[in-house]
Structure formats: structure tokens, C-alpha cells
Amino acid sequence: MTPGWITTTLLDNDTPGGWAVARSRDGFLHDTNGPLFPREWLKRQDLSVFAEHGIGHLDGEPVYLLELNAPAEVPDCSWQGLRAFMLQGDHTLYKVLGYAAQIGTWAREHRFCGSCGQAMVQVPRERAMYCQACDLRSYPRISPSMIVLVTRGDEILLARSPRFVTGVYSTLAGFAEPGESAEDCLIREVREEVQLEVKNIQYMGSQCWPFPHSMMLGFHAEYAGGDIVPQADEIEDAQWFNVHDLPPLPASRSIARYLIDLYLARRLGHAEPVLPG
Template structure:
């Protein structure tokens, strides 16, 4: 059964009054006991060090803006707003409801892109928001910069009852995950799978199958998820990038990534297939 979507994106006019805003700084998003949406007119009266504002969509039918604050000592002022605190996007992913995380993930991506495109990359002149379009525009060279999305592959490699999992030095202690990496210009997603797997563990794979995708707003990845079968080679972890990589029995797995990640989904999907149980569905994949 499909549930109505609580969050939908839209380009809203920043000159229009009213509505709600989420507030982002380098410390995360502001929240209080009512959540992350603050009345926009009330925020304007708080005199926060605003860098920019973008109208990003509707939550439960109400207009939502993102307000991005400058890094400054004044930022602690926000903590003087009674009962508020900062929470990182990762904490929202782990703790809060999926609709709120979807909204904040989008807000974070728009805010990051807008902050990094205040000036034209071609001529260096100030860029401006385009009414009705999600673009930063340079009137001098008629150049539009659109939100940045970075395609990345992620792959679960299997060999019968074994799965190849690895640790990056960036991971939470003890956690092993599937291999991942950014696509380079000139390659297909499947080329990217083969290249990254070779670079990170020096094995070859076969029967590469696409399994689904996920927006990963840390800071702007589009994860393309695959399953592949082991073909040949011994594991040799890539220096600096891969702390450890091993074959694990599906009956004796290490700590795994968070359940909302496509990494975890690819593993859970394979476990379900091996045991003949119901296959999990990744959020955003179901029809309707």
C-alpha cells in the first residue's frame, strides 16, 4: 500500500513571506522539541548570521525554506534560542523519521551547492538565484550551475556462502561494508564497479547486476547499487583507502552498516535470497 508522500521538492520564491524554514550551520540542523521546522517570520526576528536562503519544497503541504548560516562566533547565538540544539545530518538519518531525513538530506544538498556556487565558475562574478528554477545564474556569461550530484557505485561481491566486505579507516570501529567508489568521466557504472574493485581489493568480478539506487547526501552522492560474483584473484587491500578486507561467511558476519544504507540493503538482499526469505525493499524503490 502506498502512503502519501509528506515531503515533495519545489522551487519557492524567497521574496514571499511566511512558511517554515530549516536552519543549517556547520554544526548541523537546528532542532527543538517541536522538530526542525521553525516559523520563518519568527526566525527573521532572531537576527541570525544568514548566508543565504532557498525555497526547497513542501512538508505536509506547507512551504519549506532552508536558511544557511555563516560560520561565525555569533553562531552560538542560535544556542541561546531557548530549547534549541544542533544535530548532524547523520544523527537525523539514524534517529529520526524517514520523511524528515529526506527533507533535510535535500536541504543539505541544496545548501552545500548554493554555498559553493555563489560565484560563477567561469568568470568569477557573483551568481544569483533564478526564479522558478533550481540554478545559480551568471548574467555576465549566461551560465547556469545546477545542483551537483556525484554518481558512485556500490557493490556486494559474493562467492557462494561468502561475501567480500571491507573497512575504510573512516568507518565506525569494527564495521565492515561493501565496496564503493565515485564514477570517473568516460566510464559506465559497470566499468566503475570493475575499476574500483580492482583498485580497492585487486580481485576481478563477473555477472554484475544492478540492484537499485539511493540518494546519499554526504555530501552529494547518488549510489548505484550492484551485486557481482567473484571471478579471480586474491584480496590485496588498497593502501590508505582500505584498512582491511575479508571474505566473511553469511553465517558469521561482522558489525554491518546502518539499516537505511544501500550497503546494508545489498547485504540483506543477498541473505534473503540465500535463505529463501522475503526480499527487503529499499526506500524509494517500490512502485507508486
């Protein structure tokens, strides 16, 4: 048995057994034992399944995703969103569900060919949907996104989006656009969101962010000029905060929090945090 979680495309839907998770627009089905159910039992429930994908092995046992047309009532079970599993649950389990969510989103959004509109089919042993008429393969979508902590000595720049939990401030982030390098994107996003210039851009690490399919590339950058002007609608407030006087910060498993904690650790001489994968 290999412990932990390993993704795979090699599982065969016709082989019975293993674990399964069920996903709908309301999140994942779970009971008091969590979101993993014996697969054969789950398939006997009254679920409207439109896609089944083998997604990996957890502690050596195969795990499948059942992607549903709609949430269903299952006795003694309820539905919970992925974010709640990230905030509360076991990290390995969150990794399983994060991967399942990305595969489910992709399966849902690639039922038909984007070129000719015909139904696509799953390719065995490859994570791809296939259109025979166009000989076109569609792979799971991953959206590169930059996230940056801008610093000025003992001060760090944090901002609030109107979507955030009340009081919480975070680092700046944004999606890469065609034609951009990671650094181009970072410079553009900082200009757009707060109208500042940055220098000494340093890559710090990356994190999968399955909401719904971002790959976060994390940086530190130093302030190089300008005065903060928050972007209308996107940024409710942005301020320089002293490292000894910080507002409520993002969730501890996020790369946003890691970038902040890493800078504080280096500035204040504490042990450095570890980035959750």
C-alpha cells in the same frame, strides 16, 4: 493537502509563512520539536543568513532553507549533523534535511561564477545559479558513485575503511570518473580496492546519499578471480564472510546494508528488504 515530502523550485522567497530549517557548518538547528521552525519566527532570530531557498512542501506546507554563514546561539536550541538525523530520526524528515543539505552545499559553493569569478544570482523558479556576464547556469552537483556487494556462494566480500566505526565492515564503493560507465567504474573500484575480478554485474537499485552529494548506484557482482589485496590507506581490512557469520554491518537505512540484506534474504529464503529512498 498532499501528504509527505515533495521538492519544488516554485516557492517565492517574498511570500511569507511556511516552515524553515536553518543550516550551518554544525548541521541543522533543532529544539525539542525537531528541526522545522515557523519561518517568520526563525527569521526574527539573530542569524547570519546568506541564502534562502524554497525547497518543497511537507504535508502541503511550504518549507524553506536558511543557509547561514556561521552557527548561532538560539535559546533552547542546539545544532545536530545530518548523519545523526539519518540514524535516529523520522525518515521523511531525514529526506527533507538531506535535500536541504544538498541545496545548501550547492548555494554555498556557487556564490561566484566558476568561469569569470563574478557574483551569481538565484534564478527564479529554477534550481540554478546564474552568471549574467557568461550567460552560465550552475545546477546542484550530483556525484554518481558505485557500490557493490561481491559474492561467492555462501560468502560475501566486506571491507573496512579506516574512517568506519570500529568493527564495522561494508560493501565496496567509489566515485565514477569521467569517461566511465557504471560497470567500468565498478570493475575499476573492485580492482583498486581489493585486486579482485568480478562477473555477472547486476543492478539492484539506487539511493540519494547527501554526504555531501552522492547518487549511489547499487550492484551485486560475483567473484571471478584473484586473491584479496587491500588497497594501502583506503582499505584497512577486507575478508570473505560466511552468510551465517557476519561482522557488525552498516546502518540499516544505507544502500550498503540493503545490498547485504537482499543477498542474505535470497540466499536464505527470507522475505526481501525494501530499499529506503
